[in-house]
Amino acid sequence: MEVTSTSSSSSSSNELTAISGNGTQDDLTNQFLVLMLAELEHQDPTDPIDSTEYVTQLAQFSQVESLENIRANQNTQMVLMENASIVQSSSLIGKDAYVPSNQFTVDDNDVMYGKAYLEHATETTSIDVKNDQGEVVKTIQLGPQEEGDLEYRIDPVELGLAHGDYTIEVAAMADDEVTNPQTFLAGEIERIHFISASGVMMAQMNNGLGTVSVLDISEVAEGALDELDADPIEQQAALAYQ
Known part of the structure; x- marks a missing residue:
């Protein structure tokens, strides 16, 4: 009589590893049971599989189950966090915000x-x-300015700026040394969207400021620009255009 034996637990373990990368939890369970029953059915009666090998395989499958559950929970948490962030950040739409830009x-x-x-x-x-x-x-x-925030306004009509794209550069001289501090420009937040791949919330701005991460927004205020326009800061009254 010819006895045919199939692969040992090592091959079964390899197959288990191969199938663990995809499929639902039920699929993984069914596939594992099919493999184990196949081993029992086709094992060599003269050299039966050691019971410790079954224990090892069951332990491996338990690890796969745990990892699968962790992955499912993480996906669920990410979706919940994404939805919560979108709902929370939607309150920014229509508000004025300062972002680093020139x-x-x-x-x-x-x-x-x-x-x-x-x-x-x-x-x-x-x-x-x-x-x-x-x-x-x-x-x-x-003119001369105090240490701290410097606020300014750029009026295209007063400056005679034609429609188009522009950049600005602030030059500050102190002790005969000129520095160029970082500039922030304000615009209205028109749209909020979430990039799932990077987990970053983005804000689409008007005034040609483009799309920026909400983490880059330095200040948000409702009606702040209207107040500045109605009650100009002291240095605005002293502006001289050349």
Whole structure:
């Protein structure tokens, strides 16, 4: 009589590993049972499989089950967090926000508002407005400024800026040294969306500010720009356009 034996527990373990990467939990359970029954049915009667090998296989399958459950729970938590973040961030739509940027677009003559942080008091401060060719088309002289937030406004009508794309550069001179502090521009948040692959919430801004991570927003306020327009800060009254 010829006795045919199938692969040992090592081959079964390999097959188990291969199927663990896909399928539902029920699929994995059924496939494991099919493999185990096949081994029992076709084992060599003269050399039966050691019971410890079954225990090892069951332990491996238990690990697979645990990993599958963890993965399912993580996916569920990610979906819940994503939905909660979208609901929470949707309250930002329509509000004014400052984002790190030195680029803006003039297309409807709206006044642009910006900020820059001055680490030291300055002897003189200016803002160069450059066109899309990098040419300085206007310079705003702000004079001496105190340490802290410098607020400014860019009025396309007053400056005579044509429709198009522009960049700004703040130059602050203190102790005969010129520095270029980082600039922040304000715009209205038009849309919020979530990028699942990176887990980042993005905000779409107007005024040509593009799309930025909500983590990059430095300040959000409802009606803040209207208040600034109605009650200009002291340095705005002293603006001199060249």
